Amino acid sequence: MSDKRKDYINWDEYFMGVAKLSGLRSKDPNTQVGCCIVSQDNKILSMGYNGLPKGCSDDEFPWVREGEDPLKTKYVYTVHSELNAILNFRGGSLEGAKLYVSLFPCNECAKAIIQSGIKEVIYDCNKYDGSTAVQASMRMFDAAGVAYHQYKRSNRKIEIEL
Ligand SMILES: Nc1ccn([C@H]2C[C@H](O)[C@@H](COP(=O)(O)O)O2)c(=O)n1
Numbered sequence: 126m127s128d129k130r131k132d133y134i135n136w137d138e139y140f141m142g143v144a145k146l147s148g149l150r151s152k153d154p155n156t157q158v159g160c161c162i163v164s165q166d167n168k169i170l171s172m173g174y175n176g177l178p179k180g181c182s183d184d185e186f187p188w189v190r191e192g193e194d195p196l197k198t199k200y201v202y203t204v205h206s207e208l209n210a211i212l213n214f215r216g217g218s219l220e221g222a223k224l225y226v227s228l229f230p231c232n233e234c235a236k237a238i239i240q241s242g243i244k245e246v247i248y249d250c251n252k253y254d255g256s257t258a259v260q261a262s263m264r265m266f267d268a269a270g271v272a273y274h275q276y277k278r279s280n281r282k283i284e285i286e287l
């Protein structure tokens with residue numbers, strides 16, 4: 126009989142956990158998104174979270190959602206977690222990779238996901254389901270043969286002492 130540990134986390138818990146941990150780096154006060162890109166043989170290739178581009182100070186650029194002037198909102202400046210994860214990749218190709226993300230990808234990230242060769246998206250929350258951006262993403266994923274499905278939560282709680 127094996128005396129192997131039994132309560133280790135499974136692959137999906139591991140990669141979604143890493144995605145959510147990355148999201149904790151986000152400075153966005155409303156929505157923190159994390160992403161983890163994984164090879165077909167379960168090696169982590171890249172990670173990302175939503176934030177500002179290099180050189181754009183977290184303390185000087187706006188984090189608000191609304192305003193008469195779009196230039197005073199976060200939307201025109203933030204790089205989404207999925208795009209950051211794709212851009213952070215330092216290897217050769219993401220062809221055939223899987224992408225774990227805590228929030229369903231928007232249409233702009235969907236374009237980058239498709240063009241980089243990622244073939245599967247596993248998302249946790251879809252709080253903007255039905256929005257134009259999400260509908261467009263689904264349409265493009267369907268057309269391009271990118272599979273997507275919601276992560277099945279195990280509801281396991283993990284405490285990490287830092
Ligand atoms: N799949 C996504 C969707 C959104 N984001 C980022 C962009 C913003 O920083 C934030 C959304 O803000 P909200 O409108 O909910 O206040 O999340 C992303 O990184 N990936």
Ligand SMILES: [Zn+2]
Pocket residue numbers: 205206207230231232233234235
């Ligand atoms: Zn996006």
